Structures are given as C-alpha cells and as structure tokens.
Amino acid sequence: MKSHRQGKQCLPFRISYDDKKGRIVLASRNIKAGDVILIDKPLVQGPGAKTSATCLNCLAGWSSGYTCSSCKWPVCNQQCEEGRWHQLECSYLSSLSLLPDFTKEFIPEYSAILPLRVCISAKSSDTRKSLDLLMDHAGIVANDEKLQQGLELIEKLEELPYSGVRGAGIIATNAVSMPHRNGKWLFPTFSFLSHSCISNARFFPCPGEKILVRAQVDIPDGEEVTISYVEPGMGNVIRKEHIEKKWYFRCECTLCQDPNELGTFLSGMRCRFCKSGTMLQSSSVQDFWNCVNCQEKVDGSTMFVLSKTLFSKAKEMESKEEIENLLENLERILHPNNFILLHLKEKWVSLPCCTREDLEKGLGYMSDIMKLRKILEPGLTLSLAENLKTLNQMMLELGKLRLAAGEIQKADFMKIVLGAANNMKIAKKCYETIPDELANKE
Ligand SMILES: [Zn+2]
Ligand SMILES: [Zn+2]
Ligand SMILES: [Zn+2]
Ligand SMILES: [Zn+2]
Known part of the structure; x- marks a missing residue:
C-alpha cells in the first residue's frame, strides 16, 4: 500500500485491483485540483490502424519519398531510419517479401505495426512484465475486420512471444491518442487508469515522450483516479x-x-x-x-x-x-x-x-x-479556460459599448474589468503547464 515513487518525487497514487476493471489507480492521499498525479514513459508508440503513409519512427506525414534502406518502408530521413522505434521492427519487415503500395490513401498493413511492436517488445523480460499485466479483448479483436490485414502480416513472422491478436488486443484496449502527437501510445502505469465520462483527472503530453496526469478536481484519499477517452459534451x-x-x-x-x-x-x-x-x-x-x-x-x-x-x-x-x-x-x-x-x-x-x-x-x-x-466537465479543464476567455471578451466588449452610450459609469466598467481579471486567474490554472523539473528535459 505504499505510494508510487518516481525520481525524487513521491506521487500520490497506488495500484489496486477491481474484479470488473482489472488494475485500477487509487489516490493514496488527498489530492488537490491541479496536482500532478502520475508521469509515465511509453512502452511503445506507433501509427494508428487507419492511416496513410507516415514515417515509421516519428509518425509524421510522409512526403519526402525517402524509404528505409533495409525494409523499404517510409521514414523521413536517415535519422528516422535509425530511430529507436523503427529499429524495433525493421529487420522483421525486411524479412517479409511483401511491400504495400505507399501511395494509397489508406494502407491497411499499417495496422500491423503497433501490435507488432508490442509483440517484439515483449521479448525483453522487463517490458514483458509490464505487458503481461495489460488486458486485451482478444475475442472481439480477432474478428475486427479493419485489423485483419495487419494481423495476417504478423502471423507470417516467427518466434514472437505474443500472438498478433494479443498484441492488437493490448493496443485496442490500452493505447491512447494524445493531443499534439501523432499515432497511438502505450504507457505501462497510465494504462491502469479507468475511463469515466465524468473523469476526475486529465492527461497531456510532456517532454521526453512522457505523459502527465493532473487532478481536475479535488480527489479524496482512496478514491479511484479516472480519465476520459472521449470528448465530453456528447449525449x-x-x-x-x-x-x-x-x-x-x-x-x-x-x-x-x-x-x-x-x-x-x-x-x-x-x-x-x-x-x-x-x-x-x-x-x-x-x-x-x-x-x-x-x-x-x-x-x-x-x-x-x-x-x-x-x-x-x-x-x-x-x-x-x-x-x-x-x-x-x-x-x-x-x-x-x-x-x-x-x-x-x-x-x-x-x-x-x-x-x-x-x-x-x-x-x-x-x-x-x-x-x-x-x-x-467539472474542475480545472481546458474548456473552462476557453469559455472564461470568450466570456471575458464579450463582457468587456459590451461594457465598452455601454460606457460609450452613457448607460453605465466608469466605476461599473471597472467592476467588469476586475471580474475579467479574476476569470483569467482561474483560466491560468486550467492550462497544461509542465512542472519545472520536466520542462527542460527532452
Ligand atoms: Zn520521421
Ligand atoms: Zn527499416
Ligand atoms: Zn460513461
Ligand atoms: Zn409525453
């Protein structure tokens, strides 16, 4: 029941188990809105299942026409060719005789890359320990049509510790899309956070390919920490x-x-x-x-x-x-x-x-x-910050017009200005600021 340690910091969560959800994250003390709860490094990243040609290392759109000298799949340049992510699968892709048509709008073979990276990463015993804890929905994934071509490609490869379905299942169940980053990302501890449509925490990217989770509202000791996978505001x-x-x-x-x-x-x-x-x-x-x-x-x-x-x-x-x-x-x-x-x-x-x-x-x-x-979307959210900004603009604009028309006095207008300044203070707390100790690390 000890708190999770990360570097010098003692972060306020512990991992627990729930019969229905599997592993979950609980607050290990009272957490205040805005506090950092968790910082995690990716196990793997990779292109999403439905994509056009992208660089296999940095996941940027592919326009250079440059291909890897070994496997002939798209990368930006030599640096991306030698990058840590692409190096995972390069030799496996080289061993395949098939080469997809990379000029197509949608290339189904790309759906193999991320599951393949999971299967290959599982060869390292440390990573395997983390991956073994993750759930897959293998039964459903095996029948998902949009993954078939990718799965077939993985089945052609030998000596992988996981089946393609297990790899694809882990990704489908646990990988996240992130704002300001391409592709999908799989994080070991972050994956234990359950979804709630009314979540009490939110996540965003931070330097060094990490992910940062912050409390959105006050979270009492022992309560489950949740994030939302979906855009809030849909019925x-x-x-x-x-x-x-x-x-x-x-x-x-x-x-x-x-x-x-x-x-x-x-x-x-x-x-x-x-x-x-x-x-x-x-x-x-x-x-x-x-x-x-x-x-x-x-x-x-x-x-x-x-x-x-x-x-x-x-x-x-x-x-x-x-x-x-x-x-x-x-x-x-x-x-x-x-x-x-x-x-x-x-x-x-x-x-x-x-x-x-x-x-x-x-x-x-x-x-x-x-x-x-x-x-x-209770608490310190980005939409609250944006709404306060819009509200301020409208209030000030209307205040100016009313002042010019003689409907309100200068003192009334100053009250509006003060109200706006107060709103900006709240909005500032909602933005995604990176803690100092992480800000300069890449
Ligand atoms: Zn690249
Ligand atoms: Zn390659
Ligand atoms: Zn829900
Ligand atoms: Zn009625």
Missing part, C-alpha cells in the same frame, strides 16, 4: 455506443447509468405526443425511451438515428445565420439542454461578434454553455 444516446464500438466496453460511469444524465437531460427530446414532457432513455431497458409526463414510448433505435442525423446536420453549419436558423427549428423538438443545441451554441460563440445584439445573445449562450460544462 448518452450517442456516446455510449461510440465507446462500445471504439474501446470494446460498456461504460458504467455515473453519467452513462443515469437516464437524466446528472440532471442535464443532455439527450432529452420533447415528447411529440403530449408536447410538454421530455422523452428520455429508459433506465431499465436499453431499447426504448419514454416520456416522463405521458409515459408514451418510442423505439430506442429511432431516437438514436434521429439524434445522430441531427448532430451531423449541426456539424455542417458554418455561419451565425445558419446556426441561428437551425437552433430555432431544433428548439421545438429537443430539450433546451440537448447536446446538439449545446454544440450549436458553442460553434456560434466561436465566431466573431460584431454588433451589440450579437454580444447580448452571445452572453446568453455562454451562460447556457457554462452551466452544462460545469456538470459534464
């Missing part, structure tokens, strides 16, 4: 299926289990029978929704398709005018907090405001957005 109606398809598990977090979505009604639709109630996914049965007012039922798949179609439509909107028109139409059929309306309002406020009317409308939208985001 249960779409998010749950998305998680199951992409990560092969059914999320059972507080948000996913609650038909009210923590009081937000994020997937809620207006009932078309009684016109006044809200249609929600039934808590007991997955495949139907019912109205909280008149109890009328609707088939679950109808609601899923409807939500998905409207969400796609919302994503196509470009101008403020288009967004406003769609908002007006959708407000008649969706609950006012529905995530599709949230998405539209967020898009609207990201566009420049030119008139006083715009600013007033924008501040109304900001209030709706921030109320929901506070529940869906």
Whole structure:
C-alpha cells in the first residue's frame, strides 16, 4: 500500500485491483485540483490502424519519398531510419517479401505495426512484465475486420512471444491518442487508469515522450483516479455506443447509468405526443425511451438515428445565420439542454461578434454553455479556460459599448474589468503547464 515513487518525487497514487476493471489507480492521499498525479514513459508508440503513409519512427506525414534502406518502408530521413522505434521492427519487415503500395490513401498493413511492436517488445523480460499485466479483448479483436490485414502480416513472422491478436488486443484496449502527437501510445502505469465520462483527472503530453496526469478536481484519499477517452459534451444516446464500438466496453460511469444524465437531460427530446414532457432513455431497458409526463414510448433505435442525423446536420453549419436558423427549428423538438443545441451554441460563440445584439445573445449562450460544462466537465479543464476567455471578451466588449452610450459609469466598467481579471486567474490554472523539473528535459 505504499505510494508510487518516481525520481525524487513521491506521487500520490497506488495500484489496486477491481474484479470488473482489472488494475485500477487509487489516490493514496488527498489530492488537490491541479496536482500532478502520475508521469509515465511509453512502452511503445506507433501509427494508428487507419492511416496513410507516415514515417515509421516519428509518425509524421510522409512526403519526402525517402524509404528505409533495409525494409523499404517510409521514414523521413536517415535519422528516422535509425530511430529507436523503427529499429524495433525493421529487420522483421525486411524479412517479409511483401511491400504495400505507399501511395494509397489508406494502407491497411499499417495496422500491423503497433501490435507488432508490442509483440517484439515483449521479448525483453522487463517490458514483458509490464505487458503481461495489460488486458486485451482478444475475442472481439480477432474478428475486427479493419485489423485483419495487419494481423495476417504478423502471423507470417516467427518466434514472437505474443500472438498478433494479443498484441492488437493490448493496443485496442490500452493505447491512447494524445493531443499534439501523432499515432497511438502505450504507457505501462497510465494504462491502469479507468475511463469515466465524468473523469476526475486529465492527461497531456510532456517532454521526453512522457505523459502527465493532473487532478481536475479535488480527489479524496482512496478514491479511484479516472480519465476520459472521449470528448465530453456528447449525449448518452450517442456516446455510449461510440465507446462500445471504439474501446470494446460498456461504460458504467455515473453519467452513462443515469437516464437524466446528472440532471442535464443532455439527450432529452420533447415528447411529440403530449408536447410538454421530455422523452428520455429508459433506465431499465436499453431499447426504448419514454416520456416522463405521458409515459408514451418510442423505439430506442429511432431516437438514436434521429439524434445522430441531427448532430451531423449541426456539424455542417458554418455561419451565425445558419446556426441561428437551425437552433430555432431544433428548439421545438429537443430539450433546451440537448447536446446538439449545446454544440450549436458553442460553434456560434466561436465566431466573431460584431454588433451589440450579437454580444447580448452571445452572453446568453455562454451562460447556457457554462452551466452544462460545469456538470459534464467539472474542475480545472481546458474548456473552462476557453469559455472564461470568450466570456471575458464579450463582457468587456459590451461594457465598452455601454460606457460609450452613457448607460453605465466608469466605476461599473471597472467592476467588469476586475471580474475579467479574476476569470483569467482561474483560466491560468486550467492550462497544461509542465512542472519545472520536466520542462527542460527532452
Ligand atoms: Zn520521421
Ligand atoms: Zn527499416
Ligand atoms: Zn460513461
Ligand atoms: Zn409525453
């Protein structure tokens, strides 16, 4: 039960075991929002399963036409050819007679690289110890069509400690995509963090190919530390299926289990029978929704398709005018907090405001957005920082106009300025700062 040591630091977590989830990470003391919880180095990295030609070492897009002198796969230059990641598989790829067509938009053979790196890395006994602890969903992965060509390629190679399916399963279950980095990354301790759609911690890249996990809210001693794999702000109606398809598990977090979505009604639709109630996914049965007012039922798949179609439509909107028109139409059929309306309002406020009317409308939208985001993404998040910035811009802009029109006094305007300065202090805490001891190491 001792805390995990990393360098000189004593980091505030310990590893525990849960029957359903496997290994999990628990806070080993009270952790404050913003504190560093964990720093981890990658076991392997590599290109994702669906990719065009990328450099096998640094994962950058491939435009140089340079190929490795041994295996003939794409790399940027000689330095990448000799890089530590590509050197893992170079001799294995050289032994294969086949060479994919690297000019194609999508090269299925790339899906073999990362699982292959896992299988090869397992030859080192230290790495094998870490890899053996990781779960795979081998049964599902073995039948996943998009991985077949990659798996076939690995099966052609001999004397690997793991099967291709085990390698691909470890990646599918544990590897992460990271902001500002290409490809997928597998970290030994970080992999034990479970997903929750309302997570209490978040992760970001830091120098030396490391990953850093920070608390987003205060986490009491003994509580599980969680991160979110998905973009927050999607309704249960779409998010749950998305998680199951992409990560092969059914999320059972507080948000996913609650038909009210923590009081937000994020997937809620207006009932078309009684016109006044809200249609929600039934808590007991997955495949139907019912109205909280008149109890009328609707088939679950109808609601899923409807939500998905409207969400796609919302994503196509470009101008403020288009967004406003769609908002007006959708407000008649969706609950006012529905995530599709949230998405539209967020898009609207990201566009420049030119008139006083715009600013007033924008501040109304900001209030709706921030109320929901506070529940869906509690604590020190990047979206809080961005929202505070937008809010400040609008408040100051409108304040200036009102001051010029003589509607408010200078003292009132100063109050707005002070409020904005205060918001910036909070926003600063939300940004992804690298601790000093890591900042200069590459
Ligand atoms: Zn490269
Ligand atoms: Zn090579
Ligand atoms: Zn969930
Ligand atoms: Zn009804």
